[in-house]
Amino acid sequence: MSEILHSHREFAVGKSTVQVGFTNSAAGNLGLHVGENPVAVLRNRKRLEQQLGLGERRFVYLNQVHGTDVFDADISSVATAGAETEAEAERVRDAAPVADAAVTTSGVPLAVMVADCIPVVLVGETDEHQPVLAVAHAGRRGLLDGVLEATVEKMVERGAANIQAWLGPSICGSCYEVPVEMRDESSRSLPAVYAETSWHTPALNLPAGAAAVLESHQAVTRVHHDFADCTLENSGLFSHRRGEPLGRIAGLVWIEK
Template sequence: MFWWKSEVRPGVWVAFTDAGAGNLALHVDDDAAEVLRRRELLEAEVGLKGSRFQYMNQVHGSAVAVIGGPAASPAVANPVIAAPTADAMVSIGLPLAVMVADCVPVVLVGETEAGEPVLGVAHAGRPGVASGVVPGTVTEMRAAGATTIRAWIGPSICGSCYEVPGDLRAEVAAIVPATGSTTSWGTPALDLPAGVRSQLASLGVTVEYSGTCTLEQDGLFSYRRDKQTGRFAGLVWAHD
């Protein structure tokens, strides 16, 4: 069910699911009731009590949704709202999910001076990396009171596999130079995880984990490999 999972600070967990957890997205050609059942199984597996993961309607943009208000806490049941149209979310302790199948899932954890967890997730595909969705998420977390922030980068397509036209590589690399890459067979490529790491480094955010290549791993969903495929999730949650 999990490709990677860890308690990253007392009471706060980060995880990335695998294909064994099944497709968690409602926007692909799958039975909605079955997708919701898988989400519930996942919530039960991680021990969420009276709370649920908040998902979003991802559109390859840079909008960041703030979930819950300043009084929200992991001890309060999460009244999950309709999925916001955004590519990143920030909350004070409320569980968050981001879905991918080659794009970069970024999970972030910070804390306020009072010790409250400030959580964030971002969906960083090519447009999102270029438009700064990850820096925008860090900005919103700091606005919510986060002091120190750390990041976990989930599995995504690597710079040796993500082939793109040469003009597209030049366009994105002009904005985020670290994304410029070449495939293992010698054609132009983009290294989106490297781009995300460079953006985080420029903001003083430490990357604690960077995942493997989705296209190279059968245990992960990959749109480039399979086209008609599901989505796995990056997750962050807090509980006692």
């Protein structure tokens, strides 16, 4: 497991063992939208599930559009199986729910893909000590528009309290250079994102902004930063800004069976 995961945490929620992980480039590209042969991508996904011991279970992957919609993984079936032809793989890709977050109370394995944006994994607990799991894709637009608030609210609606959140690898505030107008506009909405690169140009610190949003919610009791390495600086992670090799890592949450 350690070869394909950049970071991993295991802990108990009631009688369930919850696993939180973030892949590295050794797991292969997990995104169907970056130009790689889709059959090869689905093989990467299947290999990941096998190495993590999911058996016949499959991660739910999203069609992420930098929005704020939260997919209910408990009431909608999603085609996630492997495919032998490119046409079959494209059908799997097209069937992915259009959303930038997902939530489950029944233990459906969840995945969220990034290559500089923040993969956020959240775990809460009901009064009956049942886990409520969620993932969210927090890029600049989604973060400012409220994707994290929407995700936490959906968890609370399902009875979650004592929510913990893990910020996965993303581009750091010292590397995420943006036009000064974008920094000013973004920081007016969320002051914590205001930053400067290590070479003294305007930047955004998305992890600081995500942490500020999560920590302001009364249902969130802890935000973990120890997995939040910089994707641009770490060659073992995919980074859109670094370019080749193209690909997507994933934030994952699942319950051990």
